[in-house]
Amino acid sequence: xxxxxxxxxxxxFAPGAPDGFTENGFVSLNGGRITAVGEMKNFFPLPDKKxxxxxxxxxxxxxxxxxxxxxxxxxxxxxxxLPLMTWLQEYIFPAEARFVSPEMVYWCSKLAAAEMIxxxxxxxxxxxxxxxxxxxxxxxxxxxxxxxxxVIDFPAPGVPDPAENIKVxxxxxxRWKGKDLICPAVFAHSPYTCSAKTLKSxxxxxxxxxxxxxxxxAETRIEQDLLADRWQGSPTAYLHSLDLLDPDTxxxxxxxxxxxxxxxxxxxxxxIVTCPQSNMKLASGVAPVTDLLAAGVPVALGTDGCASNNxxxxxxxxxxxxxxxxxxNLDPSxxxxxxxxxxxxxxxxxxxxFGGTGSVAVGMPADxxxxxxxxxxxxxxxxxxxxxxxxxxxxxxxxxxxxxVVMHDRQIxxxxxxxxxxxxxxxxxxVCGV
Amino acid sequence: xxxxxxxxxxxxFAPGAPDGFTENGFVSLNGGRITAVGEMKNFFPLPDKKxxxxxxxxxxxxxxxxxxxxxxxxxxxxxxxLPLMTWLQEYIFPAEARFVSPEMVYWCSKLAAAEMIxxxxxxxxxxxxxxxxxxxxxxxxxxxxxxxxxVIDFPAPGVPDPAENIKVxxxxxxRWKGKDLICPAVFAHSPYTCSAKTLKSxxxxxxxxxxxxxxxxAETRIEQDLLADRWQGSPTAYLHSLDLLDPDTxxxxxxxxxxxxxxxxxxxxxxIVTCPQSNMKLASGVAPVTDLLAAGVPVALGTDGCASNNxxxxxxxxxxxxxxxxxxNLDPSxxxxxxxxxxxxxxxxxxxxFGGTGSVAVGMPADxxxxxxxxxxxxxxxxxxxxxxxxxxxxxxxxxxxxxVVMHDRQIxxxxxxxxxxxxxxxxxxVCGV
Numbered sequence: 001x002x003x004x005x006x007x008x009x010x011x012x013f014a015p016g017a018p019d020g021f022t023e024n025g026f027v028s029l030n031g032g033r034i035t036a037v038g039e040m041k042n043f044f045p046l047p048d049k050k051x052x053x054x055x056x057x058x059x060x061x062x063x064x065x066x067x068x069x070x071x072x073x074x075x076x077x078x079x080x081x082l083p084l085m086t087w088l089q090e091y092i093f094p095a096e097a098r099f100v101s102p103e104m105v106y107w108c109s110k111l112a113a114a115e116m117i118x119x120x121x122x123x124x125x126x127x128x129x130x131x132x133x134x135x136x137x138x139x140x141x142x143x144x145x146x147x148x149x150x151v152i153d154f155p156a157p158g159v160p161d162p163a164e165n166i167k168v169x170x171x172x173x174x175r176w177k178g179k180d181l182i183c184p185a186v187f188a189h190s191p192y193t194c195s196a197k198t199l200k201s202x203x204x205x206x207x208x209x210x211x212x213x214x215x216x217x218a219e220t221r222i223e224q225d226l227l228a229d230r231w232q233g234s235p236t237a238y239l240h241s242l243d244l245l246d247p248d249t250x251x252x253x254x255x256x257x258x259x260x261x262x263x264x265x266x267x268x269x270x271x272i273v274t275c276p277q278s279n280m281k282l283a284s285g286v287a288p289v290t291d292l293l294a295a296g297v298p299v300a301l302g303t304d305g306c307a308s309n310n311x312x313x314x315x316x317x318x319x320x321x322x323x324x325x326x327x328x329n330l331d332p333s334x335x336x337x338x339x340x341x342x343x344x345x346x347x348x349x350x351x352x353x354f355g356g357t358g359s360v361a362v363g364m365p366a367d368x369x370x371x372x373x374x375x376x377x378x379x380x381x382x383x384x385x386x387x388x389x390x391x392x393x394x395x396x397x398x399x400x401x402x403x404x405v406v407m408h409d410r411q412i413x414x415x416x417x418x419x420x421x422x423x424x425x426x427x428x429x430x431v432c433g434v
Numbered sequence: 435x436x437x438x439x440x441x442x443x444x445x446x447f448a449p450g451a452p453d454g455f456t457e458n459g460f461v462s463l464n465g466g467r468i469t470a471v472g473e474m475k476n477f478f479p480l481p482d483k484k485x486x487x488x489x490x491x492x493x494x495x496x497x498x499x500x501x502x503x504x505x506x507x508x509x510x511x512x513x514x515x516l517p518l519m520t521w522l523q524e525y526i527f528p529a530e531a532r533f534v535s536p537e538m539v540y541w542c543s544k545l546a547a548a549e550m551i552x553x554x555x556x557x558x559x560x561x562x563x564x565x566x567x568x569x570x571x572x573x574x575x576x577x578x579x580x581x582x583x584x585v586i587d588f589p590a591p592g593v594p595d596p597a598e599n600i601k602v603x604x605x606x607x608x609r610w611k612g613k614d615l616i617c618p619a620v621f622a623h624s625p626y627t628c629s630a631k632t633l634k635s636x637x638x639x640x641x642x643x644x645x646x647x648x649x650x651x652a653e654t655r656i657e658q659d660l661l662a663d664r665w666q667g668s669p670t671a672y673l674h675s676l677d678l679l680d681p682d683t684x685x686x687x688x689x690x691x692x693x694x695x696x697x698x699x700x701x702x703x704x705x706i707v708t709c710p711q712s713n714m715k716l717a718s719g720v721a722p723v724t725d726l727l728a729a730g731v732p733v734a735l736g737t738d739g740c741a742s743n744n745x746x747x748x749x750x751x752x753x754x755x756x757x758x759x760x761x762x763n764l765d766p767s768x769x770x771x772x773x774x775x776x777x778x779x780x781x782x783x784x785x786x787x788f789g790g791t792g793s794v795a796v797g798m799p800a801d802x803x804x805x806x807x808x809x810x811x812x813x814x815x816x817x818x819x820x821x822x823x824x825x826x827x828x829x830x831x832x833x834x835x836x837x838x839v840v841m842h843d844r845q846i847x848x849x850x851x852x853x854x855x856x857x858x859x860x861x862x863x864x865v866c867g868v
Binding site: 309337377395 | 507508510511512514515516517518521545546548549552553655711713714715716717718719720740743744745746747750753754756757758760761763764765766767768770771808809810811813814815816817819820823824826827828829851854855858859862865866
């Protein structure tokens with residue numbers, strides 16, 4: 001890991017840098033950090049240094065998927081185009097009850113890691129049950145992860161007695177704190193599936209362990225009705241009343257927010273993860289991203305799990321995010337390519353626990369990717385707008401995480417992807433009853 | 435072309451067929467038609483027949499891109515995230531005036547053909563100027579095309595005197611009628627850029643030559659204002675008053691339609707091409723696709739040109755189409771994967787002049803593609819929903835058009851794609867002033 005690698009002959013883009021690129025540059029990585037960035041004319045190779053030729057490809061920060069349920073790759077395409085409650089109650093919940101096991105979480109999270117790495121994601125924030133197994137899969141894949149153990153007030157996979165849910169999460173944090181590229185965390189499922197007591201205990205655990213707290217917040221219009229017996233105001237105001245909102249709380253979806261909710265989030269410093277494709281496919285609604293950004297709320301980007309998207313390609317997610325808000329507001333000038341790239345790189349990378357990735361500059365974590373620009377759909381390549389509006393995950397040729405070469409020339413080097421696909425296909429045969 | 439090719443070891447999907455696939459089948463192509471489809475157990479190879487091993491890949495109909503301005507690949511990413519009128523008047527119109535030439539249309543349409551073929555499109559309906567050059571590029575690429583010469587009442591590339599616009603279109607049709615895989619056609623730019631006289635003459639030309647008539651219709655909210663000096667009703671009612679609507683008229687975009695407009699289109703038998711990503715990015719609005727389908731109006735799918743999308747990947751377009759209508763209507767059960775696949779295959783293929791493609795069955799045109807299913811993001815593969823919600827253009831491994839192998843193992847066999855990209859890059863250097 002302390003061997004220096006230099007990527008040469010690269011076009012270099014770092015979000016936040018002025019419009020232009022370094023047209024022909026190099027980037028050196030060592031000890032998990034970027035140690036040099038410059039123009040090729042100033043590069044003098046030393047013997048015994050490892051060189052990787054980008055051949056005119058574009059070097060950019062790796063993408064940050066700020067919300068996923070990785071193990072749900074098993075349910076990709078199992079049930080689509082259904083009314084929300086039919087989908088949840090007749091397909092997803094029963095499938096989770098029957099098929100979620102430690103083995104399933106391990107292999108299906110590993111499959112998700114393969115898909116994410118192959119589409120340029122270098123950090124994932126995951127939220128599921130048996131999160132121990134997901135964390136193991138992530139470590140073996142080489143991806144950086146914020147791994148959040150799920151907390152819910154129903155019997156759940158690995159937590160048959162909900163009274164144990166905080167203890168299970170505490171044990172998970174204890175075992176994974178400071179280990180490898182994993183930041184352990186807690187994911188409280190939602191304000192309507194966790195009691196006030198559970199929510200407060202979960203957040204107290206996060207505060208004492210100094211780890212992030214995630215929660216699905218205001219995803220659907222019906223959430224307010226589901227909360228009505230506990231609280232008359234909005235879900236966001238409810239979380240605030242429980243003292244859950246602070247800069248280490250990350251709220252996911254957050255589609256149904258009013259002005260007061262946005263002000264609360266801004267004043268408490270909590271961040272939002274928006275998952276536009278999931279919100280579109282499940283018809284949840286459109287998050288008020290422009291208002292959140294205007295209020296100064298950090299907005300990162302996530303894919304959500306594969307049961308509701310159905311892929312983990314953040315390039316497609318960036319494209320949908322930019323376009324959805326334009327058409328929703330009938331204004332083509334809002335949520336531009338640069339804003340979306342920021343959400344998917346440095347904004348996500350700077351959420352608490354996420355590792356501070358998101359730029360190509362000396363001293364930064366060495367989480368970067370190379371895009372193959374020699375393809376018809378990326379020709380011409382006038383500006384980085386094409387990364388959002390024309391590129392796809394399949395254009396990523398190489399991936400470096402914490403200085404390690406995780407994928408080179410579209411081959412994952414850290415684990416056996418074919419074995420992983422075979423293991424998941426075997427699990428899938430049980431799901432479809434074949 | 436009369437050599438028989440058989441694709442073996444394929445999963446076969448034909449839209450319209452019952453839910454299941456043929457799990458392990460073969461498809462034979464000869465003389466531009468599909469000559470046999472069956473299960474591998476019933477396949478007996480004869481010597482001197484050409485076999486292509488799909489290795490478990492999925493055979494499906496090629497996709498039909500029912501609206502494009504292919505040559506506008508040159509303007510991909512040149513100007514994004516701008517207010518509509520700034521974008522048009524300060525960037526697109528001046529760039530077209532300066533840079534559109536026969537050479538530009540030839541090379542940039544050829545680049546578009548490469549991008550379309552590589553993402554599984556086997557038929558394109560194109561609409562631009564110097565359409566002769568686009569048609570030449572399409573013939574050399576092997577793609578099937580409805581090539582429509584643009585008609586507009588302003589000086590246009592190749593038509594400096596608008597009084598000549600119908601004559602130029604008539605000459606184009608005369609030269610290309612019945613030639614190769616090209617169906618010539620006319621594209622009247624819009625009700626607000628063509629006079630009533632021009633529109634009627636253009637449609638009369640189409641009627642006498644028996645070719646399709648395309649028109650941008652009701653794309654933006656401001657179109658009605660632009661029409662106000664000629665007509666007080668909707669743009670659709672205006673076209674109807676000019677007797678332009680019949681089954682050989684194909685209206686593009688058609689975002690701003692009311693109930694009366696939809697009834698008019700349905701009763702006249704005119705089809706719609708919806709371009710959801712373009713409508714999202716330019717913030718034009720959301721076409722009433724569910725209402726159009728309910729009224730029985732044929733709705734096909736198009737990408738629009740690269741200046742406003744910015745790619746030509748119909749897989750991404752299918753995904754956006756399904757998701758956009760769900761979130762717009764807050765109903766996840768509408769515009770499902772199967773409906774969208776129908777729009778992008780047989781619905782498009784059966785528009786007038788489009789060649790009747792869109793299914794994998796004996797006697798049908800041999801326009802089919804193979805999808806490589808051995809990839810993490812397509813695992814598991816429970817149903818064809820994954821073609822819409824998880825697959826991308828980069829998953830297409832081989833493309834057959836009119837029985838010809840146009841792409842095999844992601845290599846285009848009909849022309850030199852690298853040369854094409856180099857020629858377009860050269861043109862692009864003039865655009866960005868380098």
